[in-house]
Amino acid sequence: xxxxxxxxxxxxxxxxxxxxxxxxxxxxxxxxxxxxxxxxxxxxxxxxxxxxxxxxxxxxxxxxxxxxxxxxxxxxxxxxxxxxxxxxxxxxxxxxxxxxxxxxxxxxxxxxxxxxxxxxxxxxxxxxxxxxxxxxxxxxxxxxxxxxxxxxxxxxxxxxxxxxxxxxxxxxxxxxxxxxxxxxxxxxxxxxxxxxxxxxxxxxxxxxxxxxxxxxxxxx
Amino acid sequence: xxxxxxxxxxxxxxxxxxxxxxxxxxxxxxxxxxxxxxxxxxxxxxxxxxxxxxxxxxxxxxxxxxxxxxxxxxxxxxxxxxxxxxxxxxxxxxxxxxxxxxxxxxxxxxxxxxxxxxxxxxxxxxxxxxxxxxxxxxxxxxxxxxxxxxxxxxxxxxxxxxxxxxxxxxxxxxxxxxxxxxxxxxxxxxxxxxxxxxxxxxxxxxxxxxxxxxxxxxxxxxxxxxxxxxxxxxxxxxxxxxxxxxxxxxxxxxxxxxx
Numbered sequence: 087x088x089x090x091x092x093x094x095x096x097x098x099x100x101x102x103x104x105x106x107x108x109x110x111x112x113x114x115x116x117x118x119x120x121x122x123x124x125x126x127x128x129x130x131x132x133x134x135x136x137x138x139x140x141x142x143x144x145x146x147x148x149x150x151x152x153x154x155x156x157x158x159x160x161x162x163x164x165x166x167x168x169x170x171x172x173x174x175x176x177x178x179x180x181x182x183x184x185x186x187x188x189x190x191x192x193x194x195x196x197x198x199x200x201x202x203x204x205x206x207x208x209x210x211x212x213x214x215x216x217x218x219x220x221x222x223x224x225x226x227x228x229x230x231x232x233x234x235x236x237x238x239x240x241x242x243x244x245x246x247x248x249x250x251x252x253x254x255x256x257x258x259x260x261x262x263x264x265x266x267x268x269x270x271x272x273x274x275x276x277x278x279x280x281x282x283x284x285x286x287x288x289x290x291x292x293x294x295x296x297x298x299x300x301x302x303x304x305x306x
Numbered sequence: 307x308x309x310x311x312x313x314x315x316x317x318x319x320x321x322x323x324x325x326x327x328x329x330x331x332x333x334x335x336x337x338x339x340x341x342x343x344x345x346x347x348x349x350x351x352x353x354x355x356x357x358x359x360x361x362x363x364x365x366x367x368x369x370x371x372x373x374x375x376x377x378x379x380x381x382x383x384x385x386x387x388x389x390x391x392x393x394x395x396x397x398x399x400x401x402x403x404x405x406x407x408x409x410x411x412x413x414x415x416x417x418x419x420x421x422x423x424x425x426x427x428x429x430x431x432x433x434x435x436x437x438x439x440x441x442x443x444x445x446x447x448x449x450x451x452x453x454x455x456x457x458x459x460x461x462x463x464x465x466x467x468x469x470x471x472x473x474x475x476x477x478x479x480x481x482x483x484x485x486x487x488x489x490x491x492x493x494x495x496x497x498x499x500x501x502x503x504x505x506x507x508x509x510x511x512x513x514x515x516x517x518x519x520x521x522x523x524x525x526x527x528x529x530x531x532x533x534x535x536x537x538x539x540x541x542x543x544x545x546x547x548x549x550x551x552x553x554x555x556x557x558x559x560x561x562x563x564x565x
Contacts, residue, residue: 088563091563158560159556159561161561295549
């Protein structure tokens with residue numbers, strides 16, 4: 087295999103490693119909330135620096151490849167896409183940390199209500215994250231479109247959660263502090279799904295050379 | 307491929323076939339050449355890009371058994387460059403070529419530039435002086451040679467000689483300038499000067515360049531054609547060719563994954 091292909095393969099693997107870390111951070115953040123496990127939350131907050139280190143490493147590698155290999159066409163799109171994807175992944179890691187922080191705070195108070203929609207949101211967001219990266223490494227446009235479509239489900243669930251929490255707060259103002267924190271968690275998950283959507287949109291660019299951000303999607 | 311209203315055609319290659327005796331070197335080529343733009347032709351060795359370039363000023367006429375079919379229209383008068391009734395000398399007045407290796411004549415710097423005009427019977431000193439100065443300025447060489455115009459052109463460096471050849475080509479006010487790998491024998495600084503020069507002269511005329519250096523095509527051209535085995539595989543805006551080419555063959559070639 088030519089050196090450059092070797093390097094691109096390695097870059098791909100590094101992104102997948104970073105993606106795996108982010109995915110587990112999201113999973114653990116929600117588990118720490120639902121199972122009220124502070125240790126899990128603390129551990130993932132500790133681990134966030136690994137995700138940040140990957141972000142820097144991947145950016146540096148992409149810059150090196152642009153300077154030394156002068157990539158064109160598909161290679162150029164791959165490398166620029168990689169640079170943008172790591173930014174999204176890094177933010178997703180930060181949001182998982184935010185969820186863990188809210189979880190630690192919430193775990194100190196009695197449970198407001200059993201978590202139902204939040205784990206559901208988390209499931210979808212994790213699936214979107216995994217699939218957007220799969221679509222990236224396989225250059226799979228169909229899977230990327232599928233991820234983009236799933237974003238609406240997360241948005242709908244978030245509205246559902248917020249409506250429900252508002253009801254609690256109106257009924258009993260002493261729940262406000264907890265309800266606010268849970269609503270933050272719902273917002274964070276929704277943003278994680280947005281970042282996965284960004285990655286999927288970049289995959290479309292990677293495959294087709296067409297930037298579809300800020301465009302209306304075809305009707306479902 | 308979308309074209310703006312401001313992009314006028316200077317020339318059009320239509321269903322062009324070219325034969326070196328029995329060898330079918332160009333196969334049904336169609337390319338638009340836009341006015342006051344730089345068109346780059348890229349492709350592996352033997353793909354026909356230089357053969358195509360040489361059709362534009364009838365260089366192939368120098369050898370017997372070479373045969374053109376089809377048309378290269380030259381606008382605005384719409385003549386067919388490769389038509390049998392067209393005088394190649396007339397064409398070469400309007401379409402000049404700069405070669406890979408600088409090829410100054412064994413004459414003074416001044417006479418090199420004045421040559422094309424003298425051939426046309428222009429000998430008035432004042433007119434020649436003005437034209438030589440303007441052409442050397444146009445080729446960004448004037449300041450380096452203005453005090454040694456009557457020295458031999460061979461005293462110049464390689465990069466200066468190449469700019470002298472460009473000045474010589476500019477002196478006859480051509481409509482199209484053809485470049486056949488004009489910088490492959492030059493260092494990066496001379497290369498940058500020639501490229502800058504191309505960018506400035508394209509305000510007055512149309513340029514077609516054959517280059518093996520893909521970064522060069524990417525840096526200076528507005529349109530790029532990719533050729534292989536005598537065929538045009540893809541023609542599009544340079545930015546499109548180098549970021550998202552349509553054809554897999556183009557992609558493989560420009561990303562260095564050929565064959």
